[in-house]
Amino acid sequence: MKRSYFGVIILCITLSMNIVFTQLLVHQYYHENYINVLIYMTCNIILFPVAIFVYKKEKNKGGANYEKK
């Protein structure tokens, strides 16, 4: 069985972007740049469906039966 770590890496990057955006969001909120807060919130929310999509796509990759399908 050959494992595929592509999805794991993509999801790790997604999550680290989430952390960065959340940090920026909180800072921009206290700097009272409210437009930027909304932008970072949108980024954070968009990353969630992206993560779900990557998970759905990658969860069966590299399994023993994957090649036969």
Next chain:
Amino acid sequence: MTTNKNNSVPKKDDNYTHNINRNNERSLDRRGFMKTLAGAAGVFAVASLPWGALAAKELMGLADKEYPHQKITNVNDIAVGDSVEFHFPSEHDSAVLIRLEESKYVAYQNACTHLRCPVYWVKEQKEMVCPCHHGVFDVNTGAPTAGPPRRALPEIVVHVEDGAIFAVRVKRYEA
């Protein structure tokens, strides 16, 4: 249902209160790890919603800050170089008024922008100092000059009238 030798359920375990002996139940495989990561992304998405809601509220002007003027102290009661503590706009927002010169007053909300310890005016150093982690703020602008804080203290606009000092409003950060 398969009933070969390895998959058959032993008679003594054949009830649903004891069917917890699944293989690898507690191990975290690649798929489970990816599921955790996707779930964490969902947590971040949900956690950023209240910040966005508050920001939208501010943008729509629902929280436009205009408070009733509050008397802090009389001009005669504060010497040049001294400070007075007060609370503005609510009783939970402690603030400090400093008389720098004869007719120059500055006031800041004195919760440190690092971890909200009270910031004090140190007359000898001519600086505002947070004792918790030695944060230092410039007294003329409220900007942090040393230590962990990165944001300026929120300035309060003051107004002198009839020998008394009034707090008018909290100044917004310059964007």
